[in-house]
Amino acid sequence: MTISFEIFGVQAAELLSEMHRMSFLQDPWSAEAIELLLMGSGVFAMVVTQTEQPIGFLMWREVAGEAEILTICILPEHRTKGVASHLLQKFYSETKDNGVSKIFLEVNENNKAAIILYEKNGFEAVGRRKDYYGGKGCQKQDALIMKFSW
Numbered sequence: 001m002t003i004s005f006e007i008f009g010v011q012a013a014e015l016l017s018e019m020h021r022m023s024f025l026q027d028p029w030s031a032e033a034i035e036l037l038l039m040g041s042g043v044f045a046m047v048v049t050q051t052e053q054p055i056g057f058l059m060w061r062e063v064a065g066e067a068e069i070l071t072i073c074i075l076p077e078h079r080t081k082g083v084a085s086h087l088l089q090k091f092y093s094e095t096k097d098n099g100v101s102k103i104f105l106e107v108n109e110n111n112k113a114a115i116i117l118y119e120k121n122g123f124e125a126v127g128r129r130k131d132y133y134g135g136k137g138c139q140k141q142d143a144l145i146m147k148f149s150w
Helices: 010-023 031-039 083-097 112-120
Strands: 003-008 043-050 053-063 066-074 102-108 124-135 138-149
Touching (some): 003 083, 010 043, 010 066, 031 043, 031 053
Parallel strands (some): 066 102
Antiparallel strands (some): 003 043, 043 053
16 A cells, blocks of 8 residues: 655645545534634644545644644545554654654544554543533533643
8 A cells, every 4th residue: 555645734625624524424524614723823734645545634733842633534445454543653753853742632432443543553541521522412422632742
């Protein structure tokens, strides 16, 4: 599998939104929301491609030597093939080069596949946000706060 990585900016908001919609059936992010995020200071999106076709991305924010993963998605047909781990490893290298020493994220406590992915890639649970996910008639669910550091 030959994959490559590239940092994208606001011009890719439509593409990123479409990939997010295909990856998350509930509450996908709009192009406008992604564009607003990418216009913010210290916010980046790294797209992973296979045979020059985008198959996923990771969006994060950096501030004061820390990074927060805002979202990570791999298109469903490319999951369980190691793509997300490759994306995380490239992201670690990118952020470390930028002086980041700690990375945080929030993940739905019921998203076992994502939790396993993060744990396999060095994250550990450090906290919980009660009723973080859900709303609008959906059952509320807690988020695990996870941390990676060098």
